[in-house]
Amino acid sequence: MLGTGKLGFSFVRITALLVSCNRLWIGTGNGVVISVPLNDLAGSTSSKMIPRCCMANAQLSFHGHRDAVKFFVSVPMNPEIQNQYPNKRDMLVLSGGEGYIDFRLESTSTITRL
Template sequence: MNNRRVLRLTGGWNLQSHSVMPLGSNPLQPIRCCLAKGGRLWVGYWNKVHVVDVVSRKVEQTFSVSERSEQQVRFLCAGGSGVWTSCRLDPILRLFDWSSGRPLQEVDFTALVTKTLGPAFLTLSPLQISSLTVISSRLWVGTGGGAIFSIPLSITSEDVSIPYCSISSAQLCYHGHRQAVRFIIAAPGCLIVPPGSNDVTTSQLILSAGEGYINLRVGDDANEGSAEVSQTTPQRSERSHIIVWQNPSPAAASAAL
């Protein structure tokens, strides 16, 4: 909410009957992310997370995600018994315990991007996390430069497993965008019929969206197409794209990204 308030609606979208819960203090900033799980609501406001009991509508706990007061919590992603967070314009991922809010792990993405894509990639734009989600026991990370990474998480049970990530096992998706990755989502339960076959298999699709497309193995394809095409028509590498991966098993991501 733009006025740093949380609305609790009961029984549907009756906008005339709701509760208002102010959070934080001046200067006002919008609430950029929320995460609901098990009767509690995590609300990101400025550089803090407010943990709200949805029944009593009281703030149970407040803790800082970043030591920099000007930071703004942008993403909250649950996995196992933990929550991965990221702040706006920040390359650092942080893991917190869902029950206590205790910090568990901190990962600076700068070293990974430099190692896999080279220092030149960081000269195009400051490194930042532009999208973040947990799918199939993996942490999917989209960057402001269009690169997408998939990192295995140590999740064996959704109730008790702490989703630590092994940065050494991170995979770079060779298919990326030319600008920031806008979102990464999962579409489970898709029915796939291979060409020339009557067999139907259930698969999970993972989709990313962003402006432009680039195959990081071969480089930019901005020169494709005829020179006679009107200059007002965006080239393929400049148009908005949705990239789709097929994951045969929802329990484990494919090794080939």
């Protein structure tokens, strides 16, 4: 639930999920992309522990889609650095959906069909 509605919240339909770059990427039915940092459990030695996330630290993307976010894909940014430093993971996260909206602009004329 996000924003304001009749009861103070609006229901948001989740249409895409991805875990990459120590973040949970959430795509919604109205084209909004939300990125939530995942916190490692301090001192845990088990690899089966589920990381925690706090929606208070969530970030909304200024870039979105006219319709539902259909998918996410994570692509390595620089293969040479990954060969030298295998623990460093620079990834580019892309979202797919119909059209493009720049939420920083107030006008609906920014809607573009791709």
